[in-house]
Amino acid sequence: MSASTPTTPTQLLDNERFWRIFVWTVLLVGACVMFLPFLWLMSSSLKTELAIFRYPPEWIPNPPQFSNYVDAWTTRPFAIYVRNTLVILLLNEVAVLVSASFCAYGFARIDFPGRNVWFAILLATVMLPGIVTMIPQFVIFSRIGWVNTILPLTVPFFFGGGAFNIFLLRQFFRTLPAELADAAYIDGASEITIYWRIMLPLAKPALATIAIFTFIGTWNDFMGPLLYLAKDPNKFTVALGLAMFRTAFAGRTRWDLLMAASTMMIIPVIFVFFVAQRYFIQGIAISGLKG
């Protein structure tokens, strides 16, 4: 069908050879563009302070300055930042997994008056920007003495674990056949038993998905720590530590160390992505399509 010489743009698209070259060229060029900043980051993180300012830039640092990573790690107590972040992360994972699945079970498997109204509210809060409540929440949390503690960054997650996560798990629970629970009902099991013993174990893939999103969200969060932990360097998270690290060298920007520190912050995220790619894709499919 593509024997004749194409003349119009639409005919050109239907020309198999042109089409293949077009797709490959665009995707390859695009991939290079997307990857270039990463390459730049890694390359710069291994340069000496002098090589950073050489123009035109060299892509392969010679010799690679691995000590940048050690210097970045020790100039500021990044080990403490990592520990602080992990404490928040652990609490949030527990909070989100238990709380969100609990609520999701109610929305998905129990029919009660007012459920649809509350579900509509849930969806509305997924859409509503959290930024709107930033100021009044800060006022309230400072009134009750929660500023300079991790409580504002963790306690809210015990109350539902995030509307989006409830929504995601609810969609998953609804795909499980009702018969699964029937036998348990006949045996007189309570809803809590069915939720905890039957449904939760089956929801492992969906739980893995939200556990990963929670990890990314907590690890990457900057606004929260900035509002509540910025006064005490011993309480910094990695994100906050890196942001403050920019100005750690009076008057001069140490791009070499900054790039090394940024790389270290990115690596765990990319690692988790590669290990758990399947769950990422699953979460995207559920959130974007079945909504």
Next chain:
Amino acid sequence: MPWPRTRRARRALTGYFFISPFIFGFFLFFVGPALVAAWLTMFDWNMIRPPFFIGLGNFKKMFADDLFYQSLKVTAYFSLVSVPVGLVLSFFLALLMNFKTRSIAVFRTIYYLPSIVPAVANAVLWSFVLNTEFGLLNALLDAIGLPKIAWLQEPEWAMPAIILMSLWALGATMVIYLAGLQGIPQSLYEAAEIDGAGRWASLVNVTIPLMSPVIFFNLIIGIIGSFQIFTAGFLITGGGPQHATLFYVLYIYRNGLQYFDMGYASLLAWVLFFLIFALTLLVFKYVGRYVYYEDVGS
């Protein structure tokens, strides 16, 4: 409270028991703070002195505040450019990727990775990429014979730079499209081909109508997200140069946490809420009607 006798009432109680964490959270961390903010809009309060009632004083201040208008303008500029460009570009890439089924995983990964880079690391990386003297972007421009640009020092270039940076993360939108594209039954394309439709015709008549709910979803999420941009302005440009990147949320943050003008910051937050709400309604009303839903009612 007596234990309800009917099965129906017991179910209702169980249901509310299960969703109770969400209900409590909704009131404690959303409705409560929103009401506090509404109340604060009528006060002048720096969190140290007692609140001083000024009625509509904050409203008057807002309407006379040049930076308020500037931050609205800046945010609208960012939103109007980055959302449509991001939507079209990521849709286009997803389309191409969808045809190359075998290498899709590799491409998908490369395009998706930038979108999970932590915002702070992203900001640090891009401040260096955009550096006038030694940055990657100017090195590339220079390599193809174009003049260097002072991206972060020129008021007219700072926003394009931030938009460029935000487009680096378009992979997040792209994978949502990709998941949608893979859900379109192959038989529809085959039917279109039998009817003599070429690639362009089946894109316009099959793909785009069937993808319209996903496009709409991404549009809404994109708009809401774009209004919340903060970290880039806060860390890379500090709102400058000459307030060219004074994003709305950054301006709220400044009023609240740097000037401790809590009443005014609360008002700005409420205004943002209404803006996003109104915009979402408008989009639902005027764009939503073009969305094609298969088997409505099922």
